Amino acid sequence: MVLYVTKKGSKYYPSKAMKEQAWVNNPNIYKEADKNPVKFWSNLAKEGINWDKLWGEKNTYVEKLPYFWWFKGGKLNFSVNALDRHLGNPNKIALKWIPENPKEKPTELTYSELHKKVCQFANVLKSFGVKKGDAVSIYLPLIPEAAIAMLACTRIGAIHSVVFSAFAPDALKTRIQDCEAKVLITADGYFRRGELVDLLTKAKKALKGTKIKKVIVANRIKKKKYSGKFVSFDKVIEEQSPFCEPEMMNSEDPMFILYTSGTTGKPKGVIHDTGGYAVQSYWTTKWVFDLHPEETMWCTADIGWITGHTYAVYGPLLNGATTLIYEGTPDYPNMGRWWKIIDDNKVNVFYTAPTAIRMFIKEGDKWVKKHKMPSLKVLGTVGEPIDEKAWKWYFSKIGKNRCPIIDTWWQTETGGTIINVLPGIGPFVPTIAGKSFPGTRHLIVDHKGNKKNQGFLAQKSPFTPGMLHGVWKNHKKYADTYWKAFKKYYDTSDGAIMKGNLIKITGRTDDVMKVSGHRLSTAELENAINKYKKVNESAVVPIPDKIRGQVPVAFVVLKKTKNDKGMEGKIKKHVDNTLGPTARPHKVYFVNDLPKTRSGKIMRRILKNLLANEEPKGLMTLVNPGCVDEIKEIIKA
Numbered sequence: 001m002v003l004y005v006t007k008k009g010s011k012y013y014p015s016k017a018m019k020e021q022a023w024v025n026n027p028n029i030y031k032e033a034d035k036n037p038v039k040f041w042s043n044l045a046k047e048g049i050n051w052d053k054l055w056g057e058k059n060t061y062v063e064k065l066p067y068f069w070w071f072k073g074g075k076l077n078f079s080v081n082a083l084d085r086h087l088g089n090p091n092k093i094a095l096k097w098i099p100e101n102p103k104e105k106p107t108e109l110t111y112s113e114l115h116k117k118v119c120q121f122a123n124v125l126k127s128f129g130v131k132k133g134d135a136v137s138i139y140l141p142l143i144p145e146a147a148i149a150m151l152a153c154t155r156i157g158a159i160h161s162v163v164f165s166a167f168a169p170d171a172l173k174t175r176i177q178d179c180e181a182k183v184l185i186t187a188d189g190y191f192r193r194g195e196l197v198d199l200l201t202k203a204k205k206a207l208k209g210t211k212i213k214k215v216i217v218a219n220r221i222k223k224k225k226y227s228g229k230f231v232s233f234d235k236v237i238e239e240q241s242p243f244c245e246p247e248m249m250n251s252e253d254p255m256f257i258l259y260t261s262g263t264t265g266k267p268k269g270v271i272h273d274t275g276g277y278a279v280q281s282y283w284t285t286k287w288v289f290d291l292h293p294e295e296t297m298w299c300t301a302d303i304g305w306i307t308g309h310t311y312a313v314y315g316p317l318l319n320g321a322t323t324l325i326y327e328g329t330p331d332y333p334n335m336g337r338w339w340k341i342i343d344d345n346k347v348n349v350f351y352t353a354p355t356a357i358r359m360f361i362k363e364g365d366k367w368v369k370k371h372k373m374p375s376l377k378v379l380g381t382v383g384e385p386i387d388e389k390a391w392k393w394y395f396s397k398i399g400k401n402r403c404p405i406i407d408t409w410w411q412t413e414t415g416g417t418i419i420n421v422l423p424g425i426g427p428f429v430p431t432i433a434g435k436s437f438p439g440t441r442h443l444i445v446d447h448k449g450n451k452k453n454q455g456f457l458a459q460k461s462p463f464t465p466g467m468l469h470g471v472w473k474n475h476k477k478y479a480d481t482y483w484k485a486f487k488k489y490y491d492t493s494d495g496a497i498m499k500g501n502l503i504k505i506t507g508r509t510d511d512v513m514k515v516s517g518h519r520l521s522t523a524e525l526e527n528a529i530n531k532y533k534k535v536n537e538s539a540v541v542p543i544p545d546k547i548r549g550q551v552p553v554a555f556v557v558l559k560k561t562k563n564d565k566g567m568e569g570k571i572k573k574h575v576d577n578t579l580g581p582t583a584r585p586h587k588v589y590f591v592n593d594l595p596k597t598r599s600g601k602i603m604r605r606i607l608k609n610l611l612a613n614e615e616p617k618g619l620m621t622l623v624n625p626g627c628v629d630e631i632k633e634i635i636k637a
């Protein structure tokens with residue numbers, strides 16, 4: 001088995017074997033790129049992506065804050081870059097799909113087969129009236145149709161909006177309404193932990209009040225005839241021709257919207273453009289994971305999240321490699337499933353989240369011992385800070401002390417990872433994300449924007465090519481969320497510490513929590529709880545959780561009603577039905593009042609203190625300090 005790392009003191013570095021095969025192994029790259037990041041990205045863009053028309057050199061980067069554009073005037077089609085240009089090797093596997101039931105046969109799609117299906121499906125979308133610039137909603141589990149649908153949108157320049165399949169109908173509805181999609185792509189169901197999830201019924205519930213005219217239903221469970229606005233994916237696709245002329249897009253045309261949680265109750269539609277996103281996805285996948293075309297990458301994220309977009313679908317395909325996606329849960333039929341998938345499919349690059357690793361640690365080493373996983377070369381982590389225990393377990397039990405762990409920091413907004421360590425350079429240090437990716441610049445500042453060693457993580461101009469291009473139909477939200485705090489720096493809303501020349505991420509500094517790596521806003525959850533008819537108001541705060549990182553706890557003031565015993569369960573169920581089970585509160589406390597300032601602002605900090613058994617400060621500013629002792633008693637009881 002190849003050894004990819006060597007230890008020096010408490011740090012790990014790439015071994016000779018790793019350095020020899022890595023795309024990048026010269027640390028000078030950081031300095032070189034930083035001399036002129038615009039020039040650096042311009043070269044990468046030309047080398048990594050096929051353009052139909054190049055941009056004028058002075059338009060490589062145009063900045064007029066809070067907006068900025070990359071490769072302005074350049075033209076390309078994303079699907080051509082992900083598929084057509086690899087057709088010289090048509091029988092190479094592009095996508096491997098592993099169904100949850102181990103008895104069911106995996107699906108393999110070669111580049112040529114995937115290209116054909118994408119073209120056919122693009123023609124389907126066209127036949128339903130979808131045009132360049134139209135939004136298409138996708139509500140699909142991790143099945144090949146998800147990648148086909150996404151790529152088909154990019155073929156014709158439609159803007160996809162993927163909604164996580166575990167989200168509830170209400171969450172789907174608000175997202176469909178916001179982007180005004182007329183076509184929805186969903187499935188008749190999927191399997192999770194051996195159970196059939198009826199996705200179509202959930203999708204149907206979301207349609208009322210939207211402009212959806214066609215619902216294309218992927219036939220995951222069975223082939224079935226549909227009627228009215230519903231059509232079968234398999235049927236409509238086979239009627240179409242296997243080629244679809246790609247729509248040439250401007251680099252700065254939107255490619256997709258992805259809704260994410262912020263500090264207000266309504267999710268924001270983060271917009272990503274075509275050219276900048278393509279360039280950053282291609283290069284970060286290649287360099288950060290050291291992915292080579294003959295290799296297989298498995299990113300365990302769902303396509304409903306940005307990680308699934310960039311590293312389960314787009315990045316590996318842009319690189320002409322094989323991407324593996326798995327439908328089910330990590331523990332089905334047993335806790336060894338993931339490791340068996342890695343062994344069976346000779347996965348080279350494996351990318352997951354700390355929450356999953358902590359879950360495996362809890363189960364003991366028995367399941368991983370059976371699997372040697374000699375194909376593994378690079379391990380990645382994302383979504384939340386990884387603690388030392390999880391890092392070491394991942395390193396020794398999965399990587400067998402051979403593989404670097406790449407701690408990749410990024411956000412829905414950044415499109416791809418931009419703080420990390422390159423496998424051929426190192427060092428790989430537990431709990432530390434690393435350096436700004438070549439050609440990107442981050443700094444740590446205090447609340448006034450002055451440079452510090454510890455504080456808020458911000459990004460400096462030139463802002464990276466994959467960065468968001470605004471918030472869908474909401475300029476104010478975009479300007480206020482990302483550009484108000486530091487004006488000329490992008491505000492990440494994360495805290496960080498400088499450790500030597502490496503960046504350690506400390507976590508969110510706003511009212512956003514990370515539950516099992518999923519982003520959830522306290523305001524969104526409060527909004528949902530407040531909609532329950534018997535609730536007067538509520539406050540949600542996160543508490544630490546050994547496996548999930550954080551979990552939400554709700555404090556609820558009921559309307560004048562009897563607090564019957566089942567109320568906690570009813571509120572949890574209500575959250576399941578409106579947002580989805582990821583957001584379900586871990587505990588609901590019923591209180592008579594919430595601590596508030598004179599202006600009516602709920603002091604969540606005080607609730608956090610009380611849950612952590614700490615003495616809260618600043619009670620003087622409260623209009624109702626008496627409620628604090630009362631809440632303390634309720635928590636204790």
Ligand code: PRX
Nearest residue numbers: 382383384385408409410411412505508519
């Ligand atoms: O707090 C940071 C955390 O995840 C947030 C972004 O969440 P989301 O938009 O859902 O995207 C997650 C996947 C890219 C960040 O603001 N985060 C992400 N990666 C890391 C991280 N925190 C620490 N270390 C990381 N590697």
